[in-house]
Amino acid sequence: MIGRRLDKRVIEAVAHLPFRVQTKLLLAFLAIVALLVVVGAAGLQVLTGVNERTVELIRSERKIAAYRQVQHDTTSQLYRVTSALLANDNRSLDSALRQLNQFGYDLERLQFVAKDEGELLGRVKQDYDRFVAVINKVVELIRGGNVAEAREAQLKEAQPLANSMERLTNQLVNKAEADMVAGIDASENAYRTAKLDVILFAIGSIAFALLLGRTISWSLVGPINEIDARLSRIAEGDFTQRVAVPNRDEFGALAANVNRTCEQLGALYQQLEAASQHKSAFLANMSHELRTPLNAVIGYSEMLQEMAEDEGLDQFLPDLAKIRDAGRHLLNLINDILDLSKIEAGKMDLYLEEVDLKALVEEVRSIVVPLAASGGNRFDIVCPDQLGTLYTDRTKLKQSLLNLLGNASKFTQAGRVALELRAGDDEVSFIVSDTGIGMTEEQLGRLFQAFSQADASTTRRYGGTGLGLAITKHFCEMLGGRITVESESGAGSTFTITLPTESAPAMLEAPEPVAATPRPAIDDHRALVMVVDDDPPSRELLAAIVRREGYRVIEASDGEAALSLAREHRPDIITLDVLMPRLDGWAVLAALKSDVGLREIPVIIVTVLADRGIALSLGATEFITKPVDRARLAAVIRENVRGGGTVLVVDDDPESRNLVRRHLDKLGWTIAEATDGGDAFEWLAGNLPPAMILLDLMMPGMDGFAFLHEIGNHPEWRDIPVVILTAKQLGAAERELLAGRTREIIEKGADDLAGVLRRTVVRLPRSKSALAAG
């Protein structure tokens, strides 16, 4: 772990070096060459050491040979001298003495060779000198004819010296040999150590070179990978993140370039996204604006038609019918354009359900028979007796079939239009065929494109919006199926829609119905506000404002989090920023509004943009521009977090009731008033239970204590939360009496009645109607 971190540090440090890539590579190369040189030098040094030791050994060997010679000479000299002394003739004696002298020279010469064994050699020399002296004395004695004394001297003095010399020379040889063995051992040890050093050094160098290579490569490969990953994310449409590489080389420049490109693409993407949203919103608005006058055109023309019929003004009927038909046609066009724009904006929702095919076919038949008949066509339905169900979007399937059958009827004269159903194992085919004008290859090619009927003149001749087939194709694909066509010019066309029986695409599953996902039980009944903003300071500011108003807050820092939190917590109201990375506010709004479980949650758009119209047309409840006006935000939230019902104020003092009414009105609660306990029970008897009863204690008639006692006897009312609002100084006993039956006791004349009331009511459970809606 630490190693990895260190490794990363080093790589980053290398990446951070302000050199160009080739400089870094050159430096690494030079470093490795330098290492090779060092390894070579170390090896050379070891070789030199080995050579020196070899020379040393050779020298030792020579020395040993010399010592052996001395040893040999000593033995033979002593023997010869002894023999000469025994021989007892002058010639032998002279020769022995001469040789003895020669041996003395040899010994002296040896002293120069054998410095190490100087001491031993000194003793040999000493013994030799004394031996020579003894021998000379023995020779004198012999020559003087005193042989017996000479023998005596030889035995007693010369022999021990000779023995000592022999021993010493032996020692000399032994020591030299021991030295040599030690030398060989030392040499071997030294060689081993040197070899190990060289090997370790070499391994170290290789490791260092590899590490260096790796570090350099990763400092180059890392940013490439990073940039590659980023580019993939960009390709997926995520423009938010930046490439962060420590490099200050060409890769650093590349990363900076990628970041700049990404930013520009992101900005462009947002613009496009916004433009697309604007387009959708515009279309939605336009269609609404167009429908309103059309409504009047169609309605009035129908009305005039009826009136003309009633009054026998038959000559007006055909023209009035034309006005109405033109209006209907225009309406269809608008509907189709709206459908197509919703499909293209990805906002077309699917409502999947079990569809009874038999019933669907009957519905289609009733609509198509008159259509087909108007062109003198026969309409046949061919389907097996046993038709099961299809799990699909009923409306869209029906619309698709009607589109195809409508076309077939339109483009066929005095022929046959047919709908055939074929059930496969896991799919159902709907085959719509006609014997009409058919299409050429070229016309087939652009058949499913929007606004492209087979021929521009077709539109004039046959009418239609040219959008039906494009919409039908989209619908089929949304439902997990497909549409195919076969046609021959002049001989008719056959369209086949094939849908899966069961498996509608998982992502398009119908949302859970509201009732199936109850609000999670929470002890804290204060309303929950979700604040969605990607910018932490503004999010915190919004959250702080909301908290100060006494609500609970959850925060979401992006669109996706917002959607998942909304599903999880079902907030009572959402404030939504628009400009956010990835999923922006419009997209979140659209997603919220298309989710059956969430669409009732009021959404307040809080943004720097000035697109109030878009916000409202996309389903936002309110629109507030940044910088946020606290009071306005608080007011908007208060207005939209519905108290969900009524607070019954029971107080004999009209001033008090007025004061409470003013405060609670602002919080969106409806106020009912009663002047005493009896009055309150009358109200309760005639109305739905209120969300809360605000009760004064001191009243004429039935007072607060009596009211509390009495309401305890009514199971239908005794669970209504009661808050005491009183000017009475309460004793301990009274407080205890009240504690079990009331939620809170508020003293009149409290400094901040508004605040206390607000805190009390926002803690109330939402009423049933609010629950169902929220």
Add this chain to the structure above:
Amino acid sequence: MAKILIVEDNEMNRDMLSRRLARRGYAVVTAVDGEQGLVAAETERPDLILMDMSLPVMDGWEATRRLKAESATQTIPVIGLTAHAMTGDRDKAMAAGCDDYDTKPVELPRLLEKIEALLGGSGTSG
């Protein structure tokens, strides 16, 4: 004779719808926004209310919620009308308490069917 309250802000639509319904023998009263609608519902006690959803002052959803919350008016059937063809509009209208729902421009025969279905019982179905 059943009395129908039309709450609709667009003058032409209001005029047209009221005349067409009147021709079919209904007594028609009108209101131009949600608040007036509430007042008219209280004072006129209609047998059925046709409620446009996009209304000024107080929108149709809110007006419907309030109608359904008041004991005096909660039994009057309400048909919500919107010019939006959004799929969610129906659910939204029903959630607000509408008894039925239709889109504008109205197809009169279809709307009449719905009106008759709601009035068919005692006039207080729903």
